[in-house]
Amino acid sequence: MSPEQWTRSGTSSATEGAAGPPAATAAKPTREQVIAGLRATSEGGADLVQLLTPEGQRVTHPDFDIDISAAQLRDLYRDMVLVRRADREANALQRQGQLGIWVPLLGQEAAQIGAGRAMQPQDMAFPSYREHGVAWCRGIDPTELLGIFRGTDHGSWDPNTTRFHLYTIVIGNQCLNAAGYAMGQRFDGKVGDPDGEATVVFFGDGATSQGDVHEAMVWSAVYDAPVVFFCQNNQWAISEPLERQTRVPLYRRASGYGFPGIRVDGNDVLASLAVTRWALDECRQGNGPVLIEAFTYRMDAHTTSDDPTRYRLADEQEAWKLKDPIERLRVHLIREKFAGQDFFDGIDAEADELAARLREFCFNMPEPPPARMFSEVYAEETAQLAAQREEYLRYLAGFVDDEAMAGGVR
Amino acid sequence: MSPEQWTRSGTSSATEGAAGPPAATAAKPTREQVIAGLRATSEGGADLVQLLTPEGQRVTHPDFDIDISAAQLRDLYRDMVLVRRADREANALQRQGQLGIWVPLLGQEAAQIGAGRAMQPQDMAFPSYREHGVAWCRGIDPTELLGIFRGTDHGSWDPNTTRFHLYTIVIGNQCLNAAGYAMGQRFDGKVGDPDGEATVVFFGDGATSQGDVHEAMVWSAVYDAPVVFFCQNNQWAISEPLERQTRVPLYRRASGYGFPGIRVDGNDVLASLAVTRWALDECRQGNGPVLIEAFTYRMDAHTTSDDPTRYRLADEQEAWKLKDPIERLRVHLIREKFAGQDFFDGIDAEADELAARLREFCFNMPEPPPARMFSEVYAEETAQLAAQREEYLRYLAGFVDDEAMAGGVR
Amino acid sequence: MAAPALERPTATAGTQTVTIAKALNMGLRASLERDPKVLVMGEDVGKLGGVFRITDGLQKDFGEHRVLDTPLAESGIIGTAIGLAIRGYRPVCEIQFDGFIFPGFDQIVSQLAKLHFRSQGKVRMPVVVRVPFGGGIGAVEHHSESPESLFAHISGLKVVSCSNPVDAYWMLQQAIDCDDPVLFFEPKRRYYEKAELDPTTPPIPLFNSRVVRAGSAVTVAAYGPMVRTCLDAATAAAEDGLELEVIDLRSLSPLDLDPVFDSVRRTGRLVLVSEAPAESSVTSEIASRVQQECFYSLEAPVLRATGFDTPYPPSKLEEGYLPDLDRVLDVVDRSLAY
Amino acid sequence: MAAPALERPTATAGTQTVTIAKALNMGLRASLERDPKVLVMGEDVGKLGGVFRITDGLQKDFGEHRVLDTPLAESGIIGTAIGLAIRGYRPVCEIQFDGFIFPGFDQIVSQLAKLHFRSQGKVRMPVVVRVPFGGGIGAVEHHSESPESLFAHISGLKVVSCSNPVDAYWMLQQAIDCDDPVLFFEPKRRYYEKAELDPTTPPIPLFNSRVVRAGSAVTVAAYGPMVRTCLDAATAAAEDGLELEVIDLRSLSPLDLDPVFDSVRRTGRLVLVSEAPAESSVTSEIASRVQQECFYSLEAPVLRATGFDTPYPPSKLEEGYLPDLDRVLDVVDRSLAY
Numbered sequence A, B: 001m002s003p004e005q006w007t008r009s010g011t012s013s014a015t016e017g018a019a020g021p022p023a024a025t026a027a028k029p030t031r032e033q034v035i036a037g038l039r040a041t042s043e044g045g046a047d048l049v050q051l052l053t054p055e056g057q058r059v060t061h062p063d064f065d066i067d068i069s070a071a072q073l074r075d076l077y078r079d080m081v082l083v084r085r086a087d088r089e090a091n092a093l094q095r096q097g098q099l100g101i102w103v104p105l106l107g108q109e110a111a112q113i114g115a116g117r118a119m120q121p122q123d124m125a126f127p128s129y130r131e132h133g134v135a136w137c138r139g140i141d142p143t144e145l146l147g148i149f150r151g152t153d154h155g156s157w158d159p160n161t162t163r164f165h166l167y168t169i170v171i172g173n174q175c176l177n178a179a180g181y182a183m184g185q186r187f188d189g190k191v192g193d194p195d196g197e198a199t200v201v202f203f204g205d206g207a208t209s210q211g212d213v214h215e216a217m218v219w220s221a222v223y224d225a226p227v228v229f230f231c232q233n234n235q236w237a238i239s240e241p242l243e244r245q246t247r248v249p250l251y252r253r254a255s256g257y258g259f260p261g262i263r264v265d266g267n268d269v270l271a272s273l274a275v276t277r278w279a280l281d282e283c284r285q286g287n288g289p290v291l292i293e294a295f296t297y298r299m300d301a302h303t304t305s306d307d308p309t310r311y312r313l314a315d316e317q318e319a320w321k322l323k324d325p326i327e328r329l330r331v332h333l334i335r336e337k338f339a340g341q342d343f344f345d346g347i348d349a350e351a352d353e354l355a356a357r358l359r360e361f362c363f364n365m366p367e368p369p370p371a372r373m374f375s376e377v378y379a380e381e382t383a384q385l386a387a388q389r390e391e392y393l394r395y396l397a398g399f400v401d402d403e404a405m406a407g408g409v410r
Numbered sequence C, D: 001m002a003a004p005a006l007e008r009p010t011a012t013a014g015t016q017t018v019t020i021a022k023a024l025n026m027g028l029r030a031s032l033e034r035d036p037k038v039l040v041m042g043e044d045v046g047k048l049g050g051v052f053r054i055t056d057g058l059q060k061d062f063g064e065h066r067v068l069d070t071p072l073a074e075s076g077i078i079g080t081a082i083g084l085a086i087r088g089y090r091p092v093c094e095i096q097f098d099g100f101i102f103p104g105f106d107q108i109v110s111q112l113a114k115l116h117f118r119s120q121g122k123v124r125m126p127v128v129v130r131v132p133f134g135g136g137i138g139a140v141e142h143h144s145e146s147p148e149s150l151f152a153h154i155s156g157l158k159v160v161s162c163s164n165p166v167d168a169y170w171m172l173q174q175a176i177d178c179d180d181p182v183l184f185f186e187p188k189r190r191y192y193e194k195a196e197l198d199p200t201t202p203p204i205p206l207f208n209s210r211v212v213r214a215g216s217a218v219t220v221a222a223y224g225p226m227v228r229t230c231l232d233a234a235t236a237a238a239e240d241g242l243e244l245e246v247i248d249l250r251s252l253s254p255l256d257l258d259p260v261f262d263s264v265r266r267t268g269r270l271v272l273v274s275e276a277p278a279e280s281s282v283t284s285e286i287a288s289r290v291q292q293e294c295f296y297s298l299e300a301p302v303l304r305a306t307g308f309d310t311p312y313p314p315s316k317l318e319e320g321y322l323p324d325l326d327r328v329l330d331v332v333d334r335s336l337a338y
């Protein structure tokens, strides 16, 4: 899917690729925008770690360079295209009433795939609710995400085997849970060598204001916990621009706790991969924690219930389209002759299949049985709850009897 | 009161004044102490702002110097001696069963008097529970503190007229309340000129781990609230040394939020005054917030219920005695001939009077009437609570009747 | 796209048909106009007008210092509101969804509820915490909870819930006028229910309950979203010749139970309905008080139709979790069977 | 001064006289010894042994990775304990005083209580949160509260309270062994009450209530610190020829009410006693359930002797605030007057 398909209405005058006004200019908020509170910026600043420019140019970085093969680059491209396609399909499914809500990741593919692919199988991830790309990297099929948004479950995958915790909606909670988990990795003696374990926790720019995120940083620093704090600064917390949460770039928080903080171009999958891999290695070796601020942009609405036209200008999105994470890698693959049309066609076909499969799956998802709500409240069920379930089932059975008698169908 | 009177038993081998081993050596924790977790240090580090050395020598500072008269120095001395005496007397009253508990400020007089005297009448203070010195500066008589610790009230002074909020025991809560109050100062147009208003909030090193303190810093930064975060780092949170809360000096937290953080010698009343005055002025002018870490030491137990011998070594206290806040100002006053024996005798006499008055007051404190617990639960009382009060009073009256009948006295 | 301008309600505006959501917006607007110390604060309440648009247009008209988009942290929202109240403001905080009030719980319990008492009346806490609550909207986790009982248990707080547009309009203004902290629970699934509102008709007191349908067979008491359910149940029952008396409790703390006692003395039967789990809840409290006050009048024990003692289930199951017309009538039948 | 070494209790230790505080310490020690996954964490639990010395000597013997002095933040304590539990540990968190549990409330309600349910049973939460609770110790604010009802209302949690050394020893170990999150309320004013403990006598199940004194006139049910008060009241009543049946509820969620129902069916009268304010509380719930189950047996309404619906008062007033022998007997009299 190319950038011009981003806007739901086909009427937008999207500027293609590296053409059009330079991103920096387009993105710099005007005085009026600033006054109107529309202050999100696409400027990552001097400290931004970047390995692939928006124009698809490979650049080097003194600290965070990475050796990567053409095959690996193609894999990253495939990951991003597929998760975007799954995301768009799920978004469409919501529009069609098949899902109650969807939380789009559009625009954040590079941040998530970079981080997700930096992880080793033994590492643990604690997502927020938008980490469909990380889920993908942890081997969670996109179909497994649908239950949450269709309302059939609160997460269907096994956090223990996938090493991908359940989605957490209460902002910030998962950061402390991740810190505790990482403390456990350390207590288990899994830290201190290159094959050690580490944890990555994902949260947003808005989340950084929550006390829990602070406490997680305090704990992790004090216990040398092997945890990477991966903040996707997508510039917005629903309708609130970054400036409602902080005066200074978020990566700087780390210095107040005494561990490294790095701002990475979150639309650059290579940089995200390189920085996260470095951070995870630091953690593995016992030099954690590390904070990564992935500087990116939420290209779609906060959720399908949101209407971003109420609070941000189309201009801003236009500016960010020029930094599209997938497009820049596509250009790079072509320019370096790492991939030909066959490859791109193959990926597109695969994406179509995935979308079809997701759709099919969604239409056929079974309703959970009524008694499910009483299940697994406790590991050791209480008599009180068992009695409530029995009474409820009796009550339901009464309807069936009534209907049977009335010959009706409920 | 001179340093050797600090320890309750007279048996300690306190080293007087600037004699004995240099503070830095005595204070540097040994390897064994570090391993044992006894890691508090008396080293403020290179960034420590100091205007009066432990030896009573006036030194200059490029950023935070201060013009101060001999009379003002004497006043600061008087403040410190009197609050210490009140503190010691209250501590003794607790030992005699007159108070349920006491929270000593011993050793933190300079931090508190410096900060308290830097405040203007129009400024607002939000204390924690150990700020008897700040209370003093806000015109709260030490007798007014006793109710809390005797259990007759939760704070008897009027926070509105004294501009000194009630003591707050739930760690960190008051920081957010102060941030909100300071936002109000700003909304009221009281910020932006030299006669503007500002707020100071007091909290401890342990408190810095609480989410509320973080959120208060986020809020204050985002709303440019005129609030000075005054952290008394007294090295201990009950039994936990600073290292259980942070890897790096606490003043560095500020940079993560984008406002200044300064570490001041908390045993140097001049430095505390100068830095707080500067910070308040910054806030008044609209350049807040500011974080001040006052590097000091809790010379006594956490409270009268605490037994610090279980978790810290006498050595550490000995090292800190050499940095006594009162002693260094006394030496300075003498050396500079700013005060003679008469002055010191006069202050001592005043301290004796204060102690006697405090004692007297404490012995004569009335018990609150039983119905008091129903008062002021709500501004607009509920029928439910009124009924409970009536019933309770009837119940109590029943005893009186019983006793009257039995001729007994309850 | 700019937010649509709201008509400013005036005392002479006359009757209009409004939703609960609109009535709340009008109530906030009226309070903001009446008292310059009133502030509205919370996540996304400014430009967006809140995720439910309850604060729609207010920041535009009253400015950023009256209607504040706050950082994302509920302890911060409540904690700074307390500070603003100490400063003399009357903050109205929006908690985005019921399930997100818990990070602010400490400030509510430790400071908001206690400061008037702690200061022996010297500090007032005229803070309103608005909470869209309850289920039935097909939402994801944490968006459908009913935590009101937790606050009813905390001394020093007042807790109310509105069930219709007229109450929404008045009760919110009354809560803002109240010098005590008020937790204001809004029935989010009913936000778009409509009724006639005449802003010139004076309201009943905030903390009073009210008989909303008279009947003689069984008393049914509820609050917030369940009032509608109970009224529907009463309509259905009436078709079968059974007259239910329906009471809208309105205030959960303090409880105004005299109308309930009166009713139960006539009917001898009481059914309590709420979405919240029953265990140690407001409905427990009412049952406890009624069995005490009406001991000799009760012909059946006080019975309850409530959410189950489970976490709020995935939304595909909420229809079964939430009391509905059938469940209410089932419990009414059980009451009558005694 | 080093902490005094504790004797290690073994199955063959035989009977010893211990306080509740000591029994809790022994229980923790036994659990730490039995299962290397058990951790103790909280503020000052290490070198100091906790402000009440419940964890005395444990860090010394089990090391800093088993007994953790945490940073000062309750959300952090609970939140990291949850993460440790996900990792396979069984953390036992100490909250220093009742009034300081609220900063951790969100993690308790949103994650600890729900994770087993959210994950459809794939994630277990064997976390114990120890809370010294209740008043009567002459303490300053926030040190004497009784917040247990708040947790009893939250589905997914289990809530227990011990009242004597034998229960303290066993119930704590049983709570640690339980695969569900348990809020463990310790009667701090009774910490130094003594009893004989024989660690070889097997305990009754954790979630069972128990008749601790048989009687036929009135049933009195309580938990935690009020059990002692009720037993004393029963002794006093017996001198007047009135036999009270006293039930120690032990588990507040789930409630084990069968023994209460049985008792009430015999006595026809029930008085509930707790320090917590009555409003929307555990005692409300019990009253509600008993009036339903024992409708035809009750000769008087269920009555309660509790703390008042006020914030906990300054300690000079707590004697009047807390139910004592006289208040309990007064309510017993009122019950008998029906």
Ligand SMILES: Cc1ncc(C[n+]2csc(CCOP(=O)(O)OP(=O)(O)O)c2C)c(N)n1
Pocket (backbone or CB within 6 Å): A130, A169, A170, A171, A203, A204, A205, A206, A207, A208, A234, A236, A237, A238, A298, A302, C043, C072, C074, C096, C100, C103
């Ligand atoms: C404690 C809490 N408060 C409020 C919300 C409602 N809410 C959901 S997402 C969101 C914004 C989050 O912004 P950010 O952290 O930047 O993450 P993003 O959604 O941009 O990925 C808010 C306020 C919530 N889920 N949890």
Ligand SMILES: Cc1ncc(C[n+]2csc(CCOP(=O)(O)OP(=O)(O)O)c2C)c(N)n1
Pocket (backbone or CB within 6 Å): B130, B169, B170, B171, B203, B204, B205, B206, B207, B208, B232, B234, B236, B237, B238, B298, B302, D043, D072, D074, D096, D100, D103
């Ligand atoms: C939320 C909360 N948790 C725990 C406590 C118990 N407590 C009282 S003081 C204290 C230590 C505070 O240390 P610090 O912030 O350094 O202040 P200091 O007492 O040293 O002045 C603790 C843990 C509390 N009062 N509030």
Ligand SMILES: [Mg+2]
Pocket (backbone or CB within 6 Å): A204, A205, A206, A232, A233, A234, A235, A236, A237, A238
């Ligand atoms: Mg964001």
Ligand SMILES: [Mg+2]
Pocket (backbone or CB within 6 Å): B204, B205, B206, B232, B233, B234, B235, B236, B237, B238
């Ligand atoms: Mg301290």
